[in-house]
Amino acid sequence: MARYIFITGGVVSSLGKGLASAALGALLQARGYSVRLRKLDPYLNVDPGTMSPFEHGEVFVTDDGAETDLDLGHYERFTGVAARMTDSISSGRVYSNVLENERRGDYLGKTIQVIPHVTNEIKDFINTGDDEVDFMLCEIGGTVGDIEGLPFFEAIRQFAQDKPRGQCIFMHLTLLPWLAASGELKTKPTQHSVKELRSIGLQPDILVCRSEQPIPEKERAKLALFCNVRPESVIAAYDLKSIYEAPLAYHREGLDQAVLDAFQISPAPRPDLTVWQDVYDRIHTTDGTVTIGVVGKYTQLEDAYKSIKEALIHGGMANRIKVNVEWVDAELFEDDDAAPHLERYHAILVPGGFGERGTEGKIKAAQFARERNIPYLGICLGMQMAVIEAARNLAGLDKAGSEEFDHEAGGKRFEPVVYHLKEWIQGNHPVTRNLNDNKGGTMRLGAYTASLAKGSKVSEVYGATEIEERHRHRYEVDVTYREKLEECGLWFSGMSPDGRLPEIVEVRDHPWFIGVQFHPELKSKPFEPHPLFKDFVRAAKEVSRLV
Numbered sequence: 001m002a003r004y005i006f007i008t009g010g011v012v013s014s015l016g017k018g019l020a021s022a023a024l025g026a027l028l029q030a031r032g033y034s035v036r037l038r039k040l041d042p043y044l045n046v047d048p049g050t051m052s053p054f055e056h057g058e059v060f061v062t063d064d065g066a067e068t069d070l071d072l073g074h075y076e077r078f079t080g081v082a083a084r085m086t087d088s089i090s091s092g093r094v095y096s097n098v099l100e101n102e103r104r105g106d107y108l109g110k111t112i113q114v115i116p117h118v119t120n121e122i123k124d125f126i127n128t129g130d131d132e133v134d135f136m137l138c139e140i141g142g143t144v145g146d147i148e149g150l151p152f153f154e155a156i157r158q159f160a161q162d163k164p165r166g167q168c169i170f171m172h173l174t175l176l177p178w179l180a181a182s183g184e185l186k187t188k189p190t191q192h193s194v195k196e197l198r199s200i201g202l203q204p205d206i207l208v209c210r211s212e213q214p215i216p217e218k219e220r221a222k223l224a225l226f227c228n229v230r231p232e233s234v235i236a237a238y239d240l241k242s243i244y245e246a247p248l249a250y251h252r253e254g255l256d257q258a259v260l261d262a263f264q265i266s267p268a269p270r271p272d273l274t275v276w277q278d279v280y281d282r283i284h285t286t287d288g289t290v291t292i293g294v295v296g297k298y299t300q301l302e303d304a305y306k307s308i309k310e311a312l313i314h315g316g317m318a319n320r321i322k323v324n325v326e327w328v329d330a331e332l333f334e335d336d337d338a339a340p341h342l343e344r345y346h347a348i349l350v351p352g353g354f355g356e357r358g359t360e361g362k363i364k365a366a367q368f369a370r371e372r373n374i375p376y377l378g379i380c381l382g383m384q385m386a387v388i389e390a391a392r393n394l395a396g397l398d399k400a401g402s403e404e405f406d407h408e409a410g411g412k413r414f415e416p417v418v419y420h421l422k423e424w425i426q427g428n429h430p431v432t433r434n435l436n437d438n439k440g441g442t443m444r445l446g447a448y449t450a451s452l453a454k455g456s457k458v459s460e461v462y463g464a465t466e467i468e469e470r471h472r473h474r475y476e477v478d479v480t481y482r483e484k485l486e487e488c489g490l491w492f493s494g495m496s497p498d499g500r501l502p503e504i505v506e507v508r509d510h511p512w513f514i515g516v517q518f519h520p521e522l523k524s525k526p527f528e529p530h531p532l533f534k535d536f537v538r539a540a541k542e543v544s545r546l547v
């Protein structure tokens, strides 16, 4: 039976609960335990798949095809444990399950209520896979006191009651604001937050306090006294230069020890932190900087491309070089020369995206990188843009475009080199989709295999001829253009095993030009940088040494 750690937040949002959870997961692993991390999100969307990346950050996709919160990306990056569909749930999903059960008559005519029907649904979710790991870490999104969060808080209270004593602990993350005028760290908001938590029956065992300043002993004692936690369970979380320092920093502050103490695990197994020491070393001992331009649409909010940013940093760590990521708005040079906007970059990345806005700029970025021999990595839409660019400028198909843009605008303006995929094979099953299906969940989602051509750049980069990567898209490069494009030097070097779906293209006579239909960034980790990002940054490093 797993032990459970419930992580809640108070005072303000965006304190780094996901990061704290992920770092704690890594620390428990370092002590030899197996872990799984879960996210319970109180919002009413069924999943983040249809939420705007401006509002909610990127959608993280799991191998089994769930569209989840970006915190699951943190969990994977810190623990290396591949997240699953069953690791993420929202109020929307909970209520929709409950209502489905009700319509089916599963509740035998009973009145359906938040307690017990909704809370039971949440408890069942938490309990899934209980026998698989030593520790299950469940993070509740939002902050205590949010109306939507109440059923989740009530469910975890009941859950801990249902389990044998000592099986569950609660960790609460808050902020200690610093008042510069009086030179004081204030504990009152934390006291109030814990009071709120206790009023709904939850007593935290561990208090993690974000703070800009060292927490004096006096304040620590006060927090312990008023919040009813042990002084050694008041853990300071200071701002860090890199998020990957978090496991070492939390260990220094005694978080993992406090957690094991709360479970009365004694003697505690000694941690082996060599992986994180190496990660630390790679962040801090670097030689030089490369500047990579990410040409996209959601450039105002870095969270929209969270995994890409992180994967580039991992690539930098692999090459012991600092990666400076700059976000370039593709719309800036749609009617203009791209060169002045892109010349300063050692490499160009065009990430995934939806809709026509900005695409002409992205096509220009691909052309610029191809013609100037600048390393180019195109991800999903970024691959489609590279194919359209080659079709227009190498194969002379002036009207080449994507059906996605015609669908959006209505009418037929483009020759669909990229078309809407309606039928494909997943494992051994055929899948069919229609453009008029509900927007949620109509994409080719999750892990698919690709076969890589022998002698290709990608097979060399991966050191393999068969790979598995995660997908999230509706449109697909039309394989009927393969011959024509290959004649012009755009090699379809990675294909779906049935040979129908182009997975990777690369430009033959180019130092580094690769487009992938999938999202390699989702699988990159600081201690295991993704081979594509590792090599892409290496290629950028070469360019930087030339100038």
Ligand code: GLN
Residues within 6 Å of the ligand: 351, 352, 353, 354, 355, 379, 380, 381, 382, 404, 472, 473, 474, 475, 476
């Ligand atoms: N909009 C494109 C499609 O649906 C690309 C999606 C993406 O980049 N994730 O195929």
